[in-house]
Amino acid sequence: NMKNATWKDERCASMRFISRCYKNLKRYDEAKMWLDKAIDEAPYLRDPYVEMALLQYRLENWDLIEKYCLEALKIEKSTKSYINEPFSWDHTIYDLLSLSYYYRGKYDLALDNVNKALEELSHKRESLSDLALYIWYSTGTVATLLQEIINTYQYLAPPKLTVNRSNRACSVLALFQCVAAHPDTRHPFLKAQIPIFLYPFLNRSEEHTSELQS
Numbered sequence: 001n002m003k004n005a006t007w008k009d010e011r012c013a014s015m016r017f018i019s020r021c022y023k024n025l026k027r028y029d030e031a032k033m034w035l036d037k038a039i040d041e042a043p044y045l046r047d048p049y050v051e052m053a054l055l056q057y058r059l060e061n062w063d064l065i066e067k068y069c070l071e072a073l074k075i076e077k078s079t080k081s082y083i084n085e086p087f088s089w090d091h092t093i094y095d096l097l098s099l100s101y102y103y104r105g106k107y108d109l110a111l112d113n114v115n116k117a118l119e120e121l122s123h124k125r126e127s128l129s130d131l132a133l134y135i136w137y138s139t140g141t142v143a144t145l146l147q148e149i150i151n152t153y154q155y156l157a158p159p160k161l162t163v164n165r166s167n168r169a170c171s172v173l174a175l176f177q178c179v180a181a182h183p184d185t186r187h188p189f190l191k192a193q194i195p196i197f198l199y200p201f202l203n204r205s206e207e208h209t210s211e212l213q214s
Helices: 008-024 028-041 047-058 062-073 092-102 107-123 131-137 141-155 163-181 186-191 194-213
Strands: none
Touching: 008 028, 008 047, 028 047, 047 062, 047 092, 062 092, 092 107, 107 163, 131 141, 131 163, 141 163, 141 194, 163 186, 163 194, 186 194
């Protein structure tokens, strides 16, 4: 019973769930109203801000996505209750921010948040048991990651990788490692000959080792 409930975290979650129902019914004004209520109820939680950003993504309100994502990032500690949503503490916020900046022509900020999203996702890959399946079977994801790898070739010899580009390439390699290690994606990964695209990194590593030894 919402009227008798006193735990603000749980009341906030109930309001978010009501909002999701209206969102799925495409009654967006009512969905937003309930998320506003959820934010007022528990402004110390990331979850209602991120849900509001996701709603604004559905509505393509790119400036409001930035607003709510930045508000969410101000909250640096999770309450670690069962109410907390995983998407409030993974790559989702940075993914949304990158899209918000991209569609408003702020490409440097968009790329910066792509880097953060990739890094966050690669760091948490071991805790996401189905991540390899999502990467392999979601449309365009493998092609996008491969393009990132190919774009890095020109910086390998002579070596002129910036820190940001190096971190991005390492994050992509970590995600491919996740795909290669999963029993359900290992065979199609090898059959598609994805490792061929990774050889330039291996060759460069061997050359660097030889240089050090000499």
